[in-house]
Amino acid sequence: MKYLVRFSVVVSVVILAAGCATTAEQSASNDKLESRMQARDALVMKSEQRRIKALTVSSEMRQPTNANTGQSSRRP
Known part of the structure; x- marks a missing residue:
């Protein structure tokens, strides 16, 4: 009975230790995933800023202004 x-x-201690290890591994995995998602979001934001800047510059280049009047040379 004693045995x-x-x-x-x-057995209970081993199961408890395995459960704690699994929880710690899951937590580390979640932290790693979170940092990857933050890095991806930062890259997406930077890419969007570059795209918007390129579109703005492109739009400005397509509408040259008349040097004398400061108005667009395009006709309505």
Whole structure:
């Protein structure tokens, strides 16, 4: 009987330790995933800013202004 109790306690401790290790690994995995997502979001934001800037410059280049009047040379 004494051995059965000891065996049960040892098995319980092993299961508990495995559960804690799994939780710690999952937490580390979630942290890693979160940092990857933040890095990806930063890259997407930077890319969007570059795209908007390029579109703005492109739009400005397509509408040259008349040097004398400061108005667009395009007719309505």
